[in-house]
Amino acid sequence: MQNLLSKFMVLSKTDTFRRTLGYFxxxxxxxxxxxxxxxxLPSLAxxxxxxxxxxxxxxxxxxxxxxxGTLVGGRIFDRVRGHPVLxxxxxxxxxxxxxxxxxxxxxxxxxxxxxxxxxxxxxxxGANTLLVWTHEEKASPYMNALHFSFGLGAFLSPFLxxxxxxxxxxxxxxxxxxxxIAALVGLRILGMxxxxxPHRHVxxxxxxxxAAIPYPLVITAALFLFFYVGAEITFGGWVYTYAVTLSLATxxxxxxxxxxxxxxxxxxxxxxxPAATRFKPVQIIPLALLGCLIILGLGILLxxxxxxxxxxxxxxxxxxxxxxPTGFTLAGQSLKLTARASSIILLGDSLGGMVLPxxxxxxxxxxxxxxxxYMVFGSLVFNFxxxxxxxxxxxxxxx
Numbered sequence: 001m002q003n004l005l006s007k008f009m010v011l012s013k014t015d016t017f018r019r020t021l022g023y024f025x026x027x028x029x030x031x032x033x034x035x036x037x038x039x040x041l042p043s044l045a046x047x048x049x050x051x052x053x054x055x056x057x058x059x060x061x062x063x064x065x066x067x068x069g070t071l072v073g074g075r076i077f078d079r080v081r082g083h084p085v086l087x088x089x090x091x092x093x094x095x096x097x098x099x100x101x102x103x104x105x106x107x108x109x110x111x112x113x114x115x116x117x118x119x120x121x122x123x124x125x126g127a128n129t130l131l132v133w134t135h136e137e138k139a140s141p142y143m144n145a146l147h148f149s150f151g152l153g154a155f156l157s158p159f160l161x162x163x164x165x166x167x168x169x170x171x172x173x174x175x176x177x178x179x180x181i182a183a184l185v186g187l188r189i190l191g192m193x194x195x196x197x198p199h200r201h202v203x204x205x206x207x208x209x210x211a212a213i214p215y216p217l218v219i220t221a222a223l224f225l226f227f228y229v230g231a232e233i234t235f236g237g238w239v240y241t242y243a244v245t246l247s248l249a250t251x252x253x254x255x256x257x258x259x260x261x262x263x264x265x266x267x268x269x270x271x272x273x274p275a276a277t278r279f280k281p282v283q284i285i286p287l288a289l290l291g292c293l294i295i296l297g298l299g300i301l302l303x304x305x306x307x308x309x310x311x312x313x314x315x316x317x318x319x320x321x322x323x324x325p326t327g328f329t330l331a332g333q334s335l336k337l338t339a340r341a342s343s344i345i346l347l348g349d350s351l352g353g354m355v356l357p358x359x360x361x362x363x364x365x366x367x368x369x370x371x372x373x374y375m376v377f378g379s380l381v382f383n384f385x386x387x388x389x390x391x392x393x394x395x396x397x398x399x
Contacts (some may be wrong), residue, residue, distance in 0.1 A: 015192075015194065016134055016135075019130070019192060020131065022185070022188055022189050023127040023131045023134075023146060024145065025149075025188065026185060026189065027127060027147070027149040027150045028150070028152060028156075029090070029093075029153060029178075029181060030124065031149065031150040031151060031152060031154035031155070031157065032154070032156065032157040032178055033097065033157075033182075034153070034154050034236070035153065035155065035157025035158050035236070035259070036161060036174060036178060037058070037059075038158070038237045038238065038239065038241070038258050039158045039161055039162075039165065039258055040161070040174065040175070041055045041058075041237075042240075042241065043171040044058070044100070044101075047101065047103070048104060051365055052241060052245075052364065053361045053364040054361065055361060056357055056359070056360060057106070057110055058109065058110065059237060059353070059354065059358050059361070060355075060358035061111075061113035061114045062113040062114070062120075063117060063350060063358075064114055064354060065113065065116065065117025065118035065121065067351070067354065068118050069118040069120060069121020069122045070121040070125050070350060071121075071347075072118075072122070073121060073125030073129075076122070077129050077130070082126055082130045082133075082195040082196065084190065084195075086123060086126040087188075088190070089120075089122040089186075090123055090182060090183075090185055091182075091186035091190075092115075092119040093123065094179045094182035094186055095179070095183075096112055096115060096119065097116070097175055097179040097182060098175065098179035099112060101171060101172035101176070102172075128146070130195070130196050131143060131146055133196035133197060147269065147325065148266065148273075151269050151321075154265070155262035155266045156259075157259070157262070158240070158255040158259040159259035159263075160174070160177075161174040162256055165251045165252055165255055214335050216393055217334060217390065217393040217394065218331075218335065219344070220386055220393055221328075221330075221334075221348070221386075221390055222344055222345045222346075222347060223348055223382075224331075224348070224383060224386040225346070225348040225349040225352060226349070226351055226352035226355075227352060227379045227380065227382045227383035227386055228320075228327065228379075228380070228383045229324070229349050229350075229352035229353045230352035230356030231320070231356065231376045231380050231383065232320055233353045233357050234360050234372065234375065234376050234379070235261065235313075235316060235372070235376050236262065236265075238361075238372045239254075239258055240254045240255065240257065241254075241369055241372075242309075242369045242372050242373070243257050246303070246304070248304070248305075249306065257309065257313050258313075260310065260314050260317070261314070261316065261317040262317060263314075264315070264316075264318040264321075265317035265321050266317075266321075267318065268318040268320070268321025269322065269325075272321055272325065276322070281326045281327070281329050281330035281333070282391065285322075285387055286387070288319045288321075288322050289380060289383060289387065291319035292380050293380055293384070295312055296376060297377070298311070298312065299373050300374065300377065312373075324349075327387070327390075328345070330390060330394075334394040356379055360372055363375065
């Protein structure tokens, strides 16, 4: 035990350890930001004198910026030192978060969401890229821990905001507190020495033609992420409004409900790390999707039950957790993941988080919040169909 502790103390003094903790802190803040959105939607709607359903435009605007930031970030981090860009992007996120509770017009809030999404996209791309460059072939467990950090932040966010929602205007303090945390992390990243660089492999002089991209399989994998991420962000973002509007929970109780969803999601993702070493993606994905559909089916059959909405939130978060990383792993096992193929697949992720949450907001204006459960269920049905399509195309590809 003493030997292990001494090794940890030595490791904690290395640049690699400090960088890794910095990237984890960035993803905790990303999770905090994501978890804060749902519980504060009604307050932001009142602040901008907007119908609640129209607040779905915030998801669309933020996702547009996030998609652009993710696409541009790959080129930026290939060309300049990473830590200054990463730190400045995080500081930009902090400043923009601080302005959110002071903006009285929806159009200006949407414009801010686009810019903040762009900066957050740079943070996402940069943290993932620099972590891989730091640990190279040993990056896998650190990558799992990085995305666990996101889940941890998303879980803590509504839990921390719940006490503030009982105070008049308390949601503003939640945004300002998050802005301070984000700024401190950004300054820490700016203060880190050096920036990791990609490992350069020595190539032979003989040039080979790049492998053709199997577009049907790549597009099907993108659709898999599109429908999954749409369901995840929609439920996590709208369950607060669903519970409060249907009188299933108080404002504080609905915030805890959102926190419960992200807590079970985080636990599920933590458990999925060792599970992935014992089971294949074709064993994990159908079990996880079936679990999601059964849980949501119960929520549809008994929509007025407070107990059942808690069971739905906790169960759905747990079963959703392994779907994204396991689906991406399955895509990697089915084709050669070049940078171009990966960017197309990840575009499905960004678009999924953009379209369905916005669409749910529009339908809520017409039919009420109860449609949220039905639309998440439908998205996961299409997620299952995309998974079946991936298996079929994979089988055809391997002959």
